[in-house]
Amino acid sequence: MARIGGKLRSAARACGNDAEQGCSASRDGGSQGVMRDERGGHGASAWRAARVTLAASLALCLIAPFALAGCSDGGEKAGSSSQESSAAQPQEGYTFTDDLGNQVTVNNPQRVVACMGSFADVWQLAGGTLVGASQDAFADYGIDEANVQSVGDFSSLSLESILACNPDFVIMTGSSSGRGGGVAQTDLKDALEASGVSVAYFNVTTFDDYLRMLRVCCDITGRDDLYASNGDDLKAKVSDAIDAGRKSVPQGARVALLTTYSQGIRVLPSSSTAGAILNNLGAVNIADENPSLLSDFGLEALLKTDPDYIFLVPMGDDDAAAERNLKAATMDVPAWSELSAVKKGHCVVLDKALFLYKPNAHWDEAYKALADAFEE
Numbered sequence: 001m002a003r004i005g006g007k008l009r010s011a012a013r014a015c016g017n018d019a020e021q022g023c024s025a026s027r028d029g030g031s032q033g034v035m036r037d038e039r040g041g042h043g044a045s046a047w048r049a050a051r052v053t054l055a056a057s058l059a060l061c062l063i064a065p066f067a068l069a070g071c072s073d074g075g076e077k078a079g080s081s082s083q084e085s086s087a088a089q090p091q092e093g094y095t096f097t098d099d100l101g102n103q104v105t106v107n108n109p110q111r112v113v114a115c116m117g118s119f120a121d122v123w124q125l126a127g128g129t130l131v132g133a134s135q136d137a138f139a140d141y142g143i144d145e146a147n148v149q150s151v152g153d154f155s156s157l158s159l160e161s162i163l164a165c166n167p168d169f170v171i172m173t174g175s176s177s178g179r180g181g182g183v184a185q186t187d188l189k190d191a192l193e194a195s196g197v198s199v200a201y202f203n204v205t206t207f208d209d210y211l212r213m214l215r216v217c218c219d220i221t222g223r224d225d226l227y228a229s230n231g232d233d234l235k236a237k238v239s240d241a242i243d244a245g246r247k248s249v250p251q252g253a254r255v256a257l258l259t260t261y262s263q264g265i266r267v268l269p270s271s272s273t274a275g276a277i278l279n280n281l282g283a284v285n286i287a288d289e290n291p292s293l294l295s296d297f298g299l300e301a302l303l304k305t306d307p308d309y310i311f312l313v314p315m316g317d318d319d320a321a322a323e324r325n326l327k328a329a330t331m332d333v334p335a336w337s338e339l340s341a342v343k344k345g346h347c348v349v350l351d352k353a354l355f356l357y358k359p360n361a362h363w364d365e366a367y368k369a370l371a372d373a374f375e376e
Contacts, residue, residue: 093105093107094107096216096219098174099201099202099203102199102200102201104198104199104200106169106220109169109198109220110168111168112128112130112169113131113132113165113167113169114130114132114137114171115134115170115172115173116136116171116173117134117135117139117141117143117154118204118360119202120137120141120143120148121137121141121143121358121361122210122214123171124143125214125230126214126217126223126227127218127221127222127223127226130143130147130148131149131165132148132149132151132167133149133150134151134157135150135152135153136154149161149164154173159192163195169197169198169199170192170197170199170200172188172202173201173203173204174186174201174202174203200216205271205272205273206276207276210358214231215231218231230361234363237363237364238364238367241368241371242367244371245368245370245371246281246282248371248375249282249283250308251282252283253284253374254283254284254289254308254309255283255284255285255286255307255309255311256285256286256302256307256309257274257278257287257313258310258311258312259314259356260312260314260315260325260329261315265312265325267286267287267293267294268285268287269287270285270288273355273359273366275287277355277366278370286305293305299335299336306339307339307340308341309341309348309374310339310342310347311348311349312326312347312348312349312350313349313355313356314352346376350369
């Protein structure tokens with residue numbers, strides 16, 4: 001974002017493909033028998049695998065002429081063919097508990113719809129393919145629009161568009177839409193399940209949340225190799241970024257995390273993505289000291305708390321409009337210049353690709369960017 005009045009500076013960092021609690025997973029047992037990960041067994045195991053493959057092929061031949069044409073067959077799977085040949089096979093009859101406590105069983109899903117852009121990205125990072133996704137997946141995460149059908153904005157999904165994709169698995173958010181007063185995605189659960197579609201809800205805000213969701217998705221796809229590269233390896237990078245950041249960030253520095261939207265400015269809590277990263281780096285969110293700021297924000301209240309730093313996360317698809325809103329709510333108000341953070345030049349606009357949307361494979365960059373913002 002451009003400099004505003006010589007006081008606001010951008011801490012944006014490039015992010016290739018950029019917007020929640022405990023998931024547990026187990027193989028499905030009971031009357032269906034013990035499910036296991038098939039990695040090229042012989043004898044009876046191979047015969048059973050061949051029988052399952054033959055049955056699936058016959059079923060596909062029977063239903064193909066009647067499949068709805070609303071969506072394509074999805075894009076190419078993540079990873080090279082050499083990686084896929086060495087990766088584990090997808091699990092059939094895989095059962096896990098989603099973030100809302102629902103027990104979900106999927107059977108090697110091939111027609112997946114993701115109803116959040118960040119979830120579409122995670123599914124592809126786990127080696128899965130998509131037939132449908134919410135609109136932000138294309139705008140914010142670079143999902144291939146030629147091979148994936150839009151099912152509407154994540155805050156106002158089209159049930160008809162989802163069902164037109166003939167999905168066998170739908171991934172949704174368990175949180176409210178957060179904007180526009182749209183219908184919560186949880187309200188679509190009964191209709192989807194009545195149509196025979198498996199539905200799972202995730203709540204992803206922090207890096208640990210991302211790892212939990214990625215683990216479940218990689219268990220479904222059988223791609224342990226992709227969890228290693230997009231999970232374990234990234235975890236090491238994030239750990240290094242936190243260690244380095246805590247050495248450069250003034251420990252205990254008091255920070256106001258603000259976000260702009262059409263009606264003005266509001267304070268972000270420590271439960272937000274930026275707030276969690278801030279706490280990990282050893283700084284203090286002033287909303288923790290004064291929770292009333294979360295519901296009743298004004299410049300007078302901000303003047304009373306007088307933070308050492310002010311970090312702003314622009315919201316909305318229109319950067320120019322976000323900048324105008326920011327200027328109107330800050331620089332155009334005389335009291336703004338009285339803040340210590342403004343006087344010292346400690347007011348920085350953060351990259352929304354890392355702090356408004358979920359950074360996913362770029363979590364380490366988000367930690368580095370926020371640490372660097374203290375040095376701007």
